[in-house]
Amino acid sequence: xxxxxxxxxxxxxxxxxxxxxxxxxxxxxxxxxxxxxxxxxxxxxxxxxxxxxxxxxxxxxxxxxxxxxxxxxxxxxxxxxxxxxxxxxxxxxxxxxxxxxxxxxxxxxxxxxxxxxxxxxxxxxxxxxxxxxxxxxxxxxxxxxxxxxxxxxxxxxxxxxxxxxxxxxxxxxxxxxxxxxxxxxxxxxxxxxxxxxxxxxxxxxxxxxxxxxxxxxxxxxxxxxxxxxxxxxxxxxxxxxxxxxxxxxxxxxxxxxxxxxxxxxxxxxxxxxxxxxxxxxxxxxxxxxxxxxxxxxxxxxxxxxxxxxxxxxxxxxxxxxxxxxxxxxxxxxxxxxxxxxxxxxxxxxxxxxxxxxxxxxxxxxxxxxxxxxxxxxxxxxxxxxxxxxxxxxxxxxxxxxxxxxxxxxxxxxxxxxxxxxxxxxxxxxxxxxxxxxxxxxxxxxxxxxxxxxxxxxxxxxxxxxxxxxxxxxxxxxxxxxxxxxxxxxxxxxxxxxxxx
Amino acid sequence: xxxxxxxxxxxxxxxxxxxxxxxxxxxxxxxxxxxxxxxxxxxxxxxxxxxxxxxxxxxxxxxxxxxxxxxxxxxxxxxxxxxxxxxxxxxxxxxxxxxxxxxxxxxxxxxxxxxxxxxxxxxxxxxxxxxxxxxxxxxxxxxxxxxxxxxxxxxxxxxxxx
Numbered sequence: 233x234x235x236x237x238x239x240x241x242x243x244x245x246x247x248x249x250x251x252x253x254x255x256x257x258x259x260x261x262x263x264x265x266x267x268x269x270x271x272x273x274x275x276x277x278x279x280x281x282x283x284x285x286x287x288x289x290x291x292x293x294x295x296x297x298x299x300x301x302x303x304x305x306x307x308x309x310x311x312x313x314x315x316x317x318x319x320x321x322x323x324x325x326x327x328x329x330x331x332x333x334x335x336x337x338x339x340x341x342x343x344x345x346x347x348x349x350x351x352x353x354x355x356x357x358x359x360x361x362x363x364x365x366x367x368x369x370x371x372x373x374x375x376x377x378x379x380x381x382x383x384x385x386x387x388x389x390x391x392x393x394x395x396x397x398x399x400x401x402x403x404x405x406x407x408x409x410x411x412x413x414x415x416x417x418x419x420x421x422x423x424x425x426x427x428x429x430x431x432x433x434x435x436x437x438x439x440x441x442x443x444x445x446x447x448x449x450x451x452x453x454x455x456x457x458x459x460x461x462x463x464x465x466x467x468x469x470x471x472x473x474x475x476x477x478x479x480x481x482x483x484x485x486x487x488x489x490x491x492x493x494x495x496x497x498x499x500x501x502x503x504x505x506x507x508x509x510x511x512x513x514x515x516x517x518x519x520x521x522x523x524x525x526x527x528x529x530x531x532x533x534x535x536x537x538x539x540x541x542x543x544x545x546x547x548x549x550x551x552x553x554x555x556x557x558x559x560x561x562x563x564x565x566x567x568x569x570x571x572x573x574x575x576x577x578x579x580x581x582x583x584x585x586x587x588x589x590x591x592x593x594x595x596x597x598x599x600x601x602x603x604x605x606x607x608x609x610x611x612x613x614x615x616x617x618x619x620x621x622x623x624x625x626x627x628x629x630x631x632x633x634x635x636x637x638x639x640x641x642x643x644x645x646x647x648x649x650x651x652x653x654x655x656x657x658x659x660x661x662x663x664x665x666x667x668x669x670x671x672x673x674x675x676x677x678x679x680x681x682x683x684x685x686x687x688x689x690x691x692x693x694x695x696x697x698x699x700x701x702x703x704x705x706x707x708x709x710x711x712x713x714x715x716x717x718x719x720x721x722x723x724x725x726x727x728x729x730x731x732x
Numbered sequence: 733x734x735x736x737x738x739x740x741x742x743x744x745x746x747x748x749x750x751x752x753x754x755x756x757x758x759x760x761x762x763x764x765x766x767x768x769x770x771x772x773x774x775x776x777x778x779x780x781x782x783x784x785x786x787x788x789x790x791x792x793x794x795x796x797x798x799x800x801x802x803x804x805x806x807x808x809x810x811x812x813x814x815x816x817x818x819x820x821x822x823x824x825x826x827x828x829x830x831x832x833x834x835x836x837x838x839x840x841x842x843x844x845x846x847x848x849x850x851x852x853x854x855x856x857x858x859x860x861x862x863x864x865x866x867x868x869x870x871x872x873x874x875x876x877x878x879x880x881x882x883x884x885x886x887x888x889x890x891x892x893x894x
Binding site: 282283285286399400402403406407409410413417419420422424425448451452453455456622624625627628629631632634635636639640643645648649652655656659660661663664666678681682685686689690693694 | 856
C-alpha cells in the first residue's frame with residue numbers, strides 16, 4: 233500500500249471518538265501547560281504520562297503528542313505577554329513578541345504565533361508523512377554495527393548541541409548511560425549496580441525518573457526563584473482585534489514556510505530539538521529576510537519564523553523516533569519511554585508491525601494541528617488568566633501530581649522516593665549548568681546501544697574494527713567525530729584570532 | 733559547589749569502573765562482559781569530570797587571587813546564588829515530599845493529598861484559609877476521579893481505609 237492509502241487508513245483510526253477526543257484534550261492541555269511560564273513540554277508530558285497508561289497505546293500517544301505540539305503553540309503566550317518563555321523553544325519568540333506587546337500589539341503577536349505554528353506544524357507533518365517511511369526503509373538495512381554507530385552519534389550530538397558547555401552535555405549523557413546499566417543485564421542475566429536493593433533489580437523505573445527530573449525539579453526551581461512574575465497591566469485580548477490583515481498574512485507566509493522546512497530538518501536530527509530549530513530559523517531570517525535587519529524590534533515576522541520553526545521541529549522529532557527508535561528531543565524521549573512501556577518498540581519495523589498505530593498517530597497530527605489553531609485562537613482571551621496562576625498555587629499542585637503519578641505506574645512507595653531523589657539531583661545539576669535532557673535521552677537509548685555493541689562485537693569475535701569496516705557505520709562514526717571535534721576546532725581558531 | 737559535584741561524579745564513575753572490572757567482568761571469554769558498557773562510560777565520566785573539576789579549581793584559584801578584583805557584576809551575582817540559604821531553600825519541597833509519602837502510607841492517599849496541598853498553601857504559600865481549603869479540595873477531587881476511580885490505582889489505604 234502507498235503512503236497515501238496508509239494515511240487514509242490512519243485517518244479512520246484517528247477519527248474514532250476516543251482518539252479524536254484524546255487529540256482535542258491533548259491539544260488544549262498542551263496549550264495551557266505551554267502558556268504557563270516555566271513548565272515546558274517535557275515536564276508537561278512527563279506529568280501527564282501516568283494518566284495515559286490505562287488507555288490503549290494509540291489513544292495514549294495521540295494525547296501525549298497533542299500535548300507536545302500544543303505546548304509549542306502555548307509557549308508563545310508567556311513569551312509575548314511577560315517576556316518569559318513558557319518553554320525554551322519560545323525564547324526566540326520573546327525577542328519580537330514582547331516588543332509587540334509593548335507596542336500594544338499583543339493580540340496580533342499571539343495570532344501570528346498561532347498561524348505560523350499551524351503552517352510549521354502542517355509542513356512538518358507532510359514531511360513526516362513522506363520521509364518517515366523512507367527513513368524506516370533505510371533503517372531496515374541497519375545491522376547491530378550501524379545501530380550502535382547511530383546511537384553513538386545520537387549520544388554525542390546530544391552532548392555538544394545542548395547547553396553552552398559541550399563537556400557538561402557529555403557528562404550528562406554519560407550519567408544517563410550509567411543509570412541505564414542499573415538492573416538485570418539483558419544478555420547475561422546478571423543483576424548490576426542494584427546495591428542489594430530489590431527495587432533496583434529490575435532497573436530504574438522510567439516514569440518516576442522522568443517525573444522527578446522534569447516535573448519535581450521544576451518545583452525546586454520555582455521554590456528557588458525569588459518572587460512571582462509581575463503581571464503588569466495586561467489588557468484583555470479580543471479575537472477580532474487580534475486577527476491579521478491580508479497584508480500581514482502575506483508578510484509572514486513565506487518566512488514561516490522556509491523556517492518550517494529548516495526547523496523540520498533540524499527536528500529530524502537526534503538531540504537538536506525545537507529550540508535549535510527556532511534559533512537557526514531566526515538567524516536565517518535575519519540574514520535573508522526582507523525585514524531581517526528589523527527583527528528583534530517587534531516584527532510579526534520574527535514571531536512567525538520562531539513559532540513555525542519550533543512547531544515543525546517538534547513534529548520532525550517524531551521522524552527518527554518512529555522510524556529509527558531514536559528520539560530527537562527530550563520530550564520525544566519521554567514519549568519513547570511511554571511507547572516502550574506499552575510494549576511497542578519504535579524502530580524500522582514499527583511501520584510494518586503496527587501500521588495502524590503509526591499512521592493513526594500521523595493522521596491525528598493533521599487533525600490535532602488544526603485543533604490547536606482553532607483552540608489557540610478561541611482561547612486567546614482566556615489564556616491570559618492561566619498566566620495569572622501564581623507559582624504559590626502551582627507548587628503544591630505539581631507536587632501532588634508528581635507523587636501520585638510516580639506511584640501509579642509500579643504501585644510502589646520506592647518509586648516516589650526515586651522521583652524525589654531524581655528531582656533533587658536534576659535540580660542541582662541544572663544549577664551548575666549541566667543540561668538534563670541528555671541524561672534522559674541517554675537513559676532511553678543506552679540499553680539498545682549496549683545490546684547492539686555487544687552483538688556487533690560478538691559477530692566480529694571481539695574485534696572493534698567491525699565498526700570501521702562497514703561503510704554506513706564508518707560514515708556515521710566519521711560524521712560523529714567531526715561533530716565532536718568542531719567545538720575544539722572553533723576554540724582553537726578563536727585563540728589564534730585573539731593572538732593575532 | 734561545582735567542584736563538589738564534579739568530584740562526586742568522578743567518584744561515581746570510579747565505582748562503576750571498579751565494579752565493572754572486578755565484579756561484572758569487562759571482557760569474558762573473548763567477548764564483552766556485563767561490565768563492558770559500565771566500564772567504558774565510567775571511564776568517560778571520570779575523564780570529563782576530572783577535566784571539569786580541574787577547570788573549576790583553576791577558576792577558583794584565579795578568583796581568589798588578583799583576578800577577583802576585576803570580577804564583573806554578573807559573576808558577583810552568580811556567586812551570590814551559591815550562598816548557603818540560596819541552595820538550601822529548594823530542598824524544602826524535597827523534605828516536604830518525604831512528609832507527604834509518610835502521610836500517604838499512614839492516612840491513605842486522599843486525606844494525604846488534601847493535607848499535603850492544604851498545609852503547603854496555608855503554611856508556606858500564605859494563602860487565605862478558605863481559598864486554600866477550596867484549592868486543596870479540588871486537587872483531592874481530581875486525584876480521586878483520575879487516579880482512584882478512572883485508573884483504579886491501588887493506593888495505600890491507611891488507618892481510615894480510604
